[in-house]
Amino acid sequence: MLELLAPLGADLVTLQECHRPHGESTSVIWGGTNPRQGVAVVSTQAGQRLESIKIPDLWPTVVPVLVQVPEPFVFVGVWTHPDYNKVAWTAMSACFAEADRRGLPLVAAGDFNSSPRVIGQERSSLSFHKRMRDELGLISAYHHLSGEDLGAEMLATCYFRWKESAPFHLDYCFVPKEWVDRIATVDVGTFAAWPQSDHRPLTVDLKD
Numbered sequence: 001m002l003e004l005l006a007p008l009g010a011d012l013v014t015l016q017e018c019h020r021p022h023g024e025s026t027s028v029i030w031g032g033t034n035p036r037q038g039v040a041v042v043s044t045q046a047g048q049r050l051e052s053i054k055i056p057d058l059w060p061t062v063v064p065v066l067v068q069v070p071e072p073f074v075f076v077g078v079w080t081h082p083d084y085n086k087v088a089w090t091a092m093s094a095c096f097a098e099a100d101r102r103g104l105p106l107v108a109a110g111d112f113n114s115s116p117r118v119i120g121q122e123r124s125s126l127s128f129h130k131r132m133r134d135e136l137g138l139i140s141a142y143h144h145l146s147g148e149d150l151g152a153e154m155l156a157t158c159y160f161r162w163k164e165s166a167p168f169h170l171d172y173c174f175v176p177k178e179w180v181d182r183i184a185t186v187d188v189g190t191f192a193a194w195p196q197s198d199h200r201p202l203t204v205d206l207k208d
Helices: 002-008 084-102 124-136 141-146 177-182
Strands: 012-018 028-034 037-043 050-052 062-067 073-079 106-111 138-140 171-176 183-188 202-206
Touching: 002 012, 012 073, 012 106, 028 050, 028 062, 037 062, 037 073, 062 084, 073 084, 084 106, 084 124, 124 138, 138 141, 138 177, 141 171, 141 183, 141 202, 171 177, 171 202, 177 183
Parallel strands: 073 106
Antiparallel strands: 012 037, 028 037, 050 062, 062 073, 106 171, 138 171, 183 202
């Protein structure tokens, strides 16, 4: 899969619903419910080591790591299921508290399975995003740059049952509100270009 993602040119990648890698590495940190279902955070840059952060009782498919370069920050790879917005808020609150304890900014990205377009999430998804902004100071990079409302996105990150006729925006990259001026570009892969998955890559480019 990493070979498929190479054209994106990302320094840091999070992959959801992936197998546990063989062996240990400072460039790949993985967490999951079983060896076939997990989340990996991957550094593609030589010399950029990742350090796993242990948070008691954290949901197993939420993976916080310490990134040392170009400046220290906590990065969280996310795949929330099955109680999506509740799991996401509990996990993100815990990760934010740990980052705050370390005096570091927090960035979180991945499959949050959250959208007001999903039946049953009309209120909970809006509430989750509002609390991320108001209580944790974390902003969706895509929505900040596009100016689109949550649930009214022009670009989809997931196609339900692999159908182009069933688009949803479920994947996000949250950055600290102090970083919003550093958001250079946000791109979403097209339906046709990424047939290997029902999700499409969300790429955020930040200015150093």
